[in-house]
Structure formats: C-alpha cells, structure tokens
Amino acid sequence: MFDFDRWAEIGQSLKQHKLRTALTAFGVSWGIFMLILLLGMGKGLERGTMALYQDTATNSVWINGGKTSQDYKGLTPGRVVNLDIEDIAMLARLPGIDLIGPTKLVNKAYNMQYGQNIGSFQIYGIAAANAGIQKLSLEGGRQINELDERESRKVAVVGTRVVEVLMKNRIDPLGSSILVGGIPFTVIGVYKKALEEQSPNRVYIPYATLRNVFDSSPYINQIALTVAPGHAWASIRPEAVKLLAQRHRFDAQDSAALEIYDISAEVKKLQSLMTGIRLFMVIVGVGTLLAGCVGVSNTMLVTVKERTREFGIRKAIGASPSSILFMVLHETLAITLVAGYLGLLAGVGVIELVRGIGIESDYFRDPQIDLPIALGAVAVLSVAGLIAGYLPARQAVRISPIEALRHE
Amino acid sequence: MCNLHLIHENKMITVRNLTKSYHVGPITVPVLKGIDFSVEYGEFVAIMGPSGSGKSTLLNVLGILDRYDEGEYILNGTLIKPLSETEAAHFRSRLIGFVFQSFNLLPFKSAIDNVSMPLYYQKVPRRQRDEKARRLLERMGLADRIHHLPTEMSGGQRQRVAIARALVNEPPLILADEPTGNLDSETSEDVMKIFSEINGEGRTLVVITHDEHIAARARRVIRLQDGRITNRNLG
Numbered sequence: 001m002f003d004f005d006r007w008a009e010i011g012q013s014l015k016q017h018k019l020r021t022a023l024t025a026f027g028v029s030w031g032i033f034m035l036i037l038l039l040g041m042g043k044g045l046e047r048g049t050m051a052l053y054q055d056t057a058t059n060s061v062w063i064n065g066g067k068t069s070q071d072y073k074g075l076t077p078g079r080v081v082n083l084d085i086e087d088i089a090m091l092a093r094l095p096g097i098d099l100i101g102p103t104k105l106v107n108k109a110y111n112m113q114y115g116q117n118i119g120s121f122q123i124y125g126i127a128a129a130n131a132g133i134q135k136l137s138l139e140g141g142r143q144i145n146e147l148d149e150r151e152s153r154k155v156a157v158v159g160t161r162v163v164e165v166l167m168k169n170r171i172d173p174l175g176s177s178i179l180v181g182g183i184p185f186t187v188i189g190v191y192k193k194a195l196e197e198q199s200p201n202r203v204y205i206p207y208a209t210l211r212n213v214f215d216s217s218p219y220i221n222q223i224a225l226t227v228a229p230g231h232a233w234a235s236i237r238p239e240a241v242k243l244l245a246q247r248h249r250f251d252a253q254d255s256a257a258l259e260i261y262d263i264s265a266e267v268k269k270l271q272s273l274m275t276g277i278r279l280f281m282v283i284v285g286v287g288t289l290l291a292g293c294v295g296v297s298n299t300m301l302v303t304v305k306e307r308t309r310e311f312g313i314r315k316a317i318g319a320s321p322s323s324i325l326f327m328v329l330h331e332t333l334a335i336t337l338v339a340g341y342l343g344l345l346a347g348v349g350v351i352e353l354v355r356g357i358g359i360e361s362d363y364f365r366d367p368q369i370d371l372p373i374a375l376g377a378v379a380v381l382s383v384a385g386l387i388a389g390y391l392p393a394r395q396a397v398r399i400s401p402i403e404a405l406r407h408e
Numbered sequence: 409m410c411n412l413h414l415i416h417e418n419k420m421i422t423v424r425n426l427t428k429s430y431h432v433g434p435i436t437v438p439v440l441k442g443i444d445f446s447v448e449y450g451e452f453v454a455i456m457g458p459s460g461s462g463k464s465t466l467l468n469v470l471g472i473l474d475r476y477d478e479g480e481y482i483l484n485g486t487l488i489k490p491l492s493e494t495e496a497a498h499f500r501s502r503l504i505g506f507v508f509q510s511f512n513l514l515p516f517k518s519a520i521d522n523v524s525m526p527l528y529y530q531k532v533p534r535r536q537r538d539e540k541a542r543r544l545l546e547r548m549g550l551a552d553r554i555h556h557l558p559t560e561m562s563g564g565q566r567q568r569v570a571i572a573r574a575l576v577n578e579p580p581l582i583l584a585d586e587p588t589g590n591l592d593s594e595t596s597e598d599v600m601k602i603f604s605e606i607n608g609e610g611r612t613l614v615v616i617t618h619d620e621h622i623a624a625r626a627r628r629v630i631r632l633q634d635g636r637i638t639n640r641n642l643g
Contacts, residue, residue: 005534016516313512316473317526317573318501321493397493401473405512 010331017303021335024299028336028381029343031292035285035377036347036369042281044354044367046274051365053267059098060133061233062261063223063244069256072249081248081257084218085207088127090243091223096231097240101127102207102220110214112166112203113179119165121203123180125210126224133224141174141189144206148188152208156180157189159202180205183213233262285377292381297388300332304396311396312404321397328396332389333382340378348374419482420581420612421447421470426479428465439465440476441635447614449580452607454623455616457632463616464585466632470614471504471583472496484580501529505574507584511566513558513573519545520554523572530577544572548602564595571602575611582606584615588622600625 014021065081085102092100104125112121126134131143141157148155156178163173173187185205207220227233237260238252245252311324351367399407426443429436439462447453457463468474469481472488473496481488484503491499505526506512513522523541532540545554548568558566567587574582584603588596600622607613615626623629631639 005528009528012516012521309512310514313514314525314529315493315497316471316500316506316508316512318497318529318577320497320529323529402468405473405508 006327006330007334009327010334013327013331014334017306020299020303024296025335025339025342027295027299028292028339028385029346031288031295032340032343032374032377032381033347033350035288036344036374037350038281038285038288039373040347040351040367040369041354041364042277043369044364045277047366047368048364049270049274053263053270056263057133057135057226058263058267059227059229060263061225061227062263063225063240064221064259064261065248066256066259068250068254070251070254072251072254075249079250081244081250082219083221083223083244083248085211085220086218087223087244087247088220090247091225091240094236094239094243096228096236098226098228099129099132100223100225101129101133103130103222103224104207104210104215104220106210106214110181110203111179112162112181114166114176117166117168119162121162121201123210123214124202124204125207126204127207130224133226137192139190139192140172141187143189144204148206149208152212153206154183154185154209154213155188155205156185157191157204158187159191161201162203163190181214227264233264289377289381289384293384293388296332296336296381296385297392300328300385300389301392303331304328304392308396308399308404308407311399312401312407315401316405325390325393325397328393329386329389332385336382336385337378340381344374344378418449418485419446420449420451420484421445421614422480422482423470424480424482426466426469426476426481428462428469428474428476439635440469442479443635443637445630445637447612450607450610450612451628452603452613452626453615454626454629455614455632456618456620456623456629460634461632462635463632467583467585467614467616471506472499497529501526501577503579503581505577505579505582507567507570507574507582507587509586509589511558511563511570511590513566513569515558518555518557519550519561519569519572522558522569523576526573526577540576541572544576545569548572562595563591564598567591567595567599568602571599571606575606579611581612581614584613586616586618588617588619593621596622 063083065083068075068077068079068081070077088100088102091097102125106123106125109120110123112119126144128144128146128149131145138157139160144155144157147153158173158178163169166178167173167176173190176187177184178187179185180203185203191202227236241258241260242252244258245254248257250257311319314324315321348369351369354367423443423445426440427438428440429438431437441462443466455463455466465474469476470483472483472491475490483499486499488499500506514525517525520538520541523544524537527537527540542554545551548571550565550568550572553561553565553569558569561569567590571587574584582603587603588599591599596619603613603615604625613626615622617623629639630637
C-alpha cells in the first residue's frame with residue numbers, strides 16, 4: 001500500500017543528505033546505464049555480424065576453381081581449374097544437394113544507358129536457383145526465374161546504385177528498358193540496399209542470356225549450391241570433389257585445386273564467437289551490478305552510522321526497532337529504484353539515439369535492449385541493495401537508545 | 409508480553425532495591441546501589457545530586473531506555489522486567505514523554521514535524537497529528553515558529569518544542585533530564601513555569617536538575633549521591 005507518510009519521511013531524509021544521496025544514486029544509475037549500453041551494443045554487434053550473412057543462405061556452399069599444387073597423372077602443378085556449366089549438371093545429381101546454380105561475371109565492365117545517363121557496371125549471370133542461394137532481397141519487382149532462363153530473356157535485376165546513376169532515382173525502374181552494351185534489357189527487379197561490396201553496382205541477368213549475348217564460353221566463376229535439409233556438406237563434399245577432380249583432372253587430395261566456402265561452418269564459427277562475447281558481457285554486466293551493490297551497501301553503512309543519534313531520538317519517542325529498520329530499507333529501495341530507473345532510461349535513450357542516427361558498419365547495426373533484461377537488472381540491484389542495507393540497518397536498530405543518544 | 413506482570417500498586421512509579429552496574433572491560437562499576445522510592449500519580453519530583461551520582465542512569469531506567477540489574481521497577485502498575493526493544497518502544501510511546509538537556513530534536517524537521525513525530529509512531533493520521541502539534545506549539549507560545557527548523561530557534565524555544573513533543577501523545581509521566589541545563593536563568597524560569605503547568609494538569613513529573621530554584625518548584629526532592637538516595641526519610 002502507498003504510505004504517504006513513509007514516503008514523506010524518506011524524501012525528507014534523502015534531501016537531508018543531498019550529496020550522498022546523489023552520489024549513491026549516480027553509482028546505481030551509472031551501473032545500470034553501462035549495463036544497458038553493454039547489452040544493447042552487444043546486440044548491435046551480434047546483429048551487424050550476422051547481417052554479413054543475411055544475403056546468403058546459411059546452408060550454402062560456394063565453389064571456385066583454384067590452381068593445382070600437385071602432380072596428377074603426369075600433369076604439372078600450377079594449372080588453373082576452370083569450372084564450367086557442365087559441372088553444375090554433374091553435381092546436381094548428387095544426393096543432398098538442393099539448389100545449385102552458376103555465377104558468371106563477365107570479365108569487363110559494360111556501359112549501361114538509360115536516356116542520357118550512362119554508367120559502367122558489372123554483369124553477372126545467374127540461374128533461377130541462385131535466388132534461393134544468395135537470398136538477395138528485393139526492394140521491388142521479382143527475381144530471375146526459370147522462364148527467363150529457358151527463354152534467354154533480356155531481363156535484369158539491378159542494384160540500387162544502378163538505379164541511382166541511370167534513373168537518378170526519379171522514375172520507377174521496374175519495367176523500364178536500359179541499354180546494356182547497346183542491347184535493351186527490361187528491369188524486372190531492384191535489389192534492396194545491402195552491404196556496399198555486395199550488390200549495388202551489379203546487374204544480374206539470366207545466365208543463359210549472358211551466354212547468348214555477351215560471352216559464349218562455358219566457363220563459370222562459381223558454383224553456388226545449398227545443402228538439402230537433413231544433409232551435411234561434410235558428407236557430400238568428398239563425392240563432389242571426386243567428381244570435379246575426375247572431370248578437371250586433378251588430385252582429389254589437392255586442396256589448392258578448389259576453393260570451397262562452406263557458409264554453415266562460417267556461421268557456426270561466428271555463432272560460437274557470439275556466444276563467447278555474450279558470456280563476456282554477462283560477466284562484465286554482473287560485475288557492474290556488483291560494483292553498484294557495493295556502492296549502495298557502503299553508503300548504507302555510513303548512513304546508518306551517521307544517523308545513530310537520530311535513531312536514538314526516534315526510539316526514545318516511541319519508534320519500534322522494526323519501524324526504523326523498514327525506514328532504512330525503504331530508503332535504500334527508493335534510491336536504487338529511482339536511480340536504477342533513471343540509468344535505464346538514459347541507457348535506452350542512448351541506444352535509441354544510436355539507432356536514430358543510424359550508426360552502422362560491417363559489424364554493427366540496430367542495437368537494442370531487451371526490456372525484461374533491463375528491468376531484471378534494476379530488480380536485481382534493488383534486491384541486492386536491500387540485502388546490502390539490511391545488515392547495517394539491523395546493527396543500527398540493535399544499539400540501545402541510550403548509546404544512540406550519546407552518539408555524536 | 410509474557411514478561412509483564414500487572415501489580416496492584418496505586419502509584420505511578422515504584423522502585424525497590426534497584427541496582428545497576430556498568431561493565432567497562434573486566435571492571436564492574438556499580439552506579440545504582442539499591443534505590444528505593446516511589447512517585448504518586450500527579451506528583452512533581454526533582455532528583456538532585458552531583459555528577460556521577462547515578463541520577464541520569466536512574467532516569468534512563470525509569471524511561472525504559474536502559475535496563476537495571478536487580479530489584480524491581482513498577483511503572484503504572486506494570487513490573488518492568490527486561491523487555492524486548494519493541495515492547496519497550498510500546499511503553500515509551502504510551503506512558504512516557506522525554507525532555508532532554510540537549511533537546512534532541514531532529515535538526516532537519518520543522519517544529520511541527522518534530523512535535524508530531526511520536527504520533528506518527530502511534531499511527532495517528534497526519535491531519536490529527538498536525539492539529540494536535542499545532543495546538544501544543546501555540547500553547548508553548550511558539551505560534552509563529554511552527555514551520556521553523558530547530559536551528560532557526562533559540563535554546564528556550566527549542567526546549568519548548570521538545571516539551572510539546574513530550575506532551576503530544578498525552579503520556580501520564582514526563583521525565584526530564586536537566587531540561588534547563590543548556591538555558592539561561594530567565595528562559596529556565598519560563599520552562600519551569602511550563603512544567604508546573606503540566607503538573608497542574610495532573611501529569612506526573614520527574615525532573616533531574618542541578619538548580620535549587622527549580623527543585624524548589626517540585627513537591628519533593630530526591631537527593632542522590634554515589635548511587636544511593638541520601639534523603640531516604642523523604643522517599
């Protein structure tokens with residue numbers, strides 16, 4: 001129940017020691033503030049890092065051709081392994097492979113034109129399957145599909161930078177025609193603004209179209225695939241490497257012949273790193289809270305010592321020991337709750353500010369604090385403050401009124 | 409309350425063969441060496457004696473601020489044996505008003521808040537507390553000092569605030585420990601007038617004093633020396 005008199009007493013007593021109250025409150029606020037910042041920024045770090053992989057299926061594997069480093073059947077090392085479109089069909093037959101498609105970058109920049117605007121961009125050829133592997137999300141329009149591929153349609157999905165340069169962001173790019181190396185292509189989709197190095201400068205067209213129009217060689221840059229649910233790349237890999245080794249004539253044990261990136265392994269590494277960071281943050285957070293608690297209990301010790309005479313007077317005029325005990329505990333609680341709440345507010349405020357300004361980098365974005373965690377921290381601090389205040393308060397109450405009244 | 413015994417004794421205070429010692433390390437210092445006296449309802453008793461005679465200790469025992477070793481102390485028909493702090497607080501709150509030499513006002517509380525505090529511990533609602541405290545302060549001639557802090561008042565005014573505080577819960581017994589010890593003679597006279605008035609209302613008054621003038625106002629003087637009453641015939 002809300003006891004106005006009790007709160008009036010507390011207010012009066014806290015006002016009585018403004019500096020000390022302020023310092024204790026600051027200690028508590030600071031502890032909570034730092035904890036909130038720590039947790040919020042940690043979340044930002046986690047999100048930023050995970051965002052590096054947001055455009056890629058986490059079960060995807062990327063295979064590039066490398067350079068052989070071992071002799072094989074009389075062939076000397078140092079040969080370049082050129083993956084080609086046949087490899088796709090061959091690997092697609094392996095059990096456990098879900099989606100598979102090529103990525104081909106035409107090895108020169110093409111001029112693209114829309115009206116009077118000209119820009120130089122890179123052309124990527126991909127298959128319909130790639131949309132599911134790379135997971136580049138669209139701002140509008142659609143991905144390249146099977147039909148585009150089958151009919152070698154002259155359609156393009158472009159990055160935001162392309163829209164910026166060619167259309168000056170003034171017209172809806174969807175459905176408009178751009179000239180790619182002099183050949184008209186219809187824009188069917190625009191990729192969402194993503195991380196700088198990934199897509200804004202790219203123009204994606206169907207692989208079949210690319211072969212027909214720009215580069216008829218069968219060679220591709222990369223094989224992109226996803227592993228079907230219930231399968232692991234580790235068990236598919238030996239067979240896949242063996243097939244590629246036979247076809248391109250290199251030793252299957254030659255690790256330099258292929259460059260294979262298994263995203264799931266990368267993600268796993270990152271996740272364990274995040275677990276480590278989270279653990280670290282919990283330890284630092286608990287430490288911060290502990291420091292706050294020590295501060296509170298320290299202050300309560302001093303407070304109680306200083307107010308011995310006051311307690312003596314109160315007792316002489318009829319205060320029961322428990323009423324004094326509760327008064328001290330109430331004060332502790334009031335300080336920690338109010339200060340904790342202010343610290344919480346400040347911490348959340350700073351985090352929201354960071355979000356508002358939009359500070360973002362490769363490893364940091366969208367910091368956030370879980371409210372239950374924040375409130376939990378304040379609660380823990382309050383309980384700890386109560387425990388910390390209890391012992392000195394008990395001691396104060398035990399002093400006989402005579403001794404207390406003599407205290408100066 | 410199992411250690412309270414109601415005794416049919418028609419006196420405010422009855423003390424029999426009361427002893428108390430202080431223990432300073434291994435040394436035991438006897439302070440009260442067998443005190444016998446009683447105080448009737450409505451009596452005004454002064455306790456006099458040199459420093460170290462044990463009069464403050466006696467008053468503390470009477471006020472249940474301190475314990476005694478041997479003997480009996482019967483307050484308002486109740487044998488006061490060693491009590492828990494909570495029980496002691498209860499008796500102090502209902503039966504006794506204290507006036508101290510050094511006033512013992514809470515420095516951060518205004519006159520009215522100081523006076524009404526005992527009622528706060530009796531859980532009297534604020535409006536009633538303030539009303540009662542205001543009336544008492546007015547009676548003490550402090551109508552214009554009601555919201556002043558103790559530091560903004562003279563010694564005499566402070567002591568009158570303290571007396572108002574002692575009276576606010578209408579205790580039958582007022583205990584005063586050198587209430588004029590820190591006051592000049594003129595202010596002392598005012599304070600003692602107030603005490604006489606209070607006594608005139610039927611409250612029992614036990615006052616420790618050095619001042620023969622003040623003792624002269626009392627109906628009876630108990631003289632204490634070296635832990636014993638020296639004017640036993642009057643006790």
